[in-house]
Amino acid sequence: MKYAISIIIILVSMLVNAQGDIKKKRVLSDKVFFGAGLGLQFGNVTAVEVSPMVGYIPIDNMYVGLKGTYEYYKDNISENATSIYGGSIFCSYAIYESVLAYAEYEALSLQSLYFDPYRVHGTSDRFWLHSPLVGGGYMQSLGGRSKAMLLLLWNLNETYGSYYSNPIVRISFLF
Numbered sequence: 001m002k003y004a005i006s007i008i009i010i011l012v013s014m015l016v017n018a019q020g021d022i023k024k025k026r027v028l029s030d031k032v033f034f035g036a037g038l039g040l041q042f043g044n045v046t047a048v049e050v051s052p053m054v055g056y057i058p059i060d061n062m063y064v065g066l067k068g069t070y071e072y073y074k075d076n077i078s079e080n081a082t083s084i085y086g087g088s089i090f091c092s093y094a095i096y097e098s099v100l101a102y103a104e105y106e107a108l109s110l111q112s113l114y115f116d117p118y119r120v121h122g123t124s125d126r127f128w129l130h131s132p133l134v135g136g137g138y139m140q141s142l143g144g145r146s147k148a149m150l151l152l153l154w155n156l157n158e159t160y161g162s163y164y165s166n167p168i169v170r171i172s173f174l175f
Contacts, residue, residue, distance in 0.1 A: 031057045033145070035174035037067070046074045053090075053172070061094035063174070069108065082111040084163075086128070092149070098140060102151055104133040108163060115163065129163055132156045137170075147174045 032054070039049030048071065055065020067088045074081040086108035092100045108129050112119065121127035137151035153168040 033057060033063065033065070033174050035065075035172055037170060037172040039071070039170075044076055046072075046076055048072045051172075053174075055090075055174075062091070063093075064091045065089070067104075069106070073114075075114070080114060082114050084111075085109050092137075092139075094139060098138055100137045100139055100149065100151070102133075102135050102137055102153065104153070106131045106133060110163060130157065131162070131164065133164075133168065135167070142173075145175055148172070149174065 033056075035053045035055070037049070037051035037053070039047065039051075041047040049069065050071075051067050051069045053065050053067040055063050057063055067090060069084070069086050069088070071084040072081070073084055086106065088104050088106035090102070090104040092102045095101050108131070109126050110116070110129055111126055112121065112124065115129075116127055121129075133153040133155055135151060135153035137149055140148045140150075142148055149170075149172045151168075151170040151172070153170060154166050155162060155164045155168060158164070158166055
């Protein structure tokens, strides 16, 4: 009887100890994230931007995803307004705690009348502007899976017709 109780105690203690070693298996819903970027500008130009995103976390601290962009753009001096739309693919990696390395390839459709008056990009009504963006930033946890990212980016393709001037500051939210 003594041996039976001793064996039961040993087995129970091994079972309890083994429970602590079990890691939670990550499922797809733990690896998928959604988010959005918002932009506002007022002054000589009024611009309102919405950029929804969806992505995947292949390994800890790495975020890859797709982002759509829509922007209402109005030049308040000439009273001309247009829509800008497009998308991008991005990747960020936390290289040290909350410090990020970031890269993005963005393609935006711009109206030639406002952004290419000399028809450098051709004679069509709209043209696609491709911008490779690189930089870094800071990611702050907001509780649970929610995070805020503050990014400082550099357009590697800054030319006469570039939509962005360097540096570019962005704020995004992930959840």
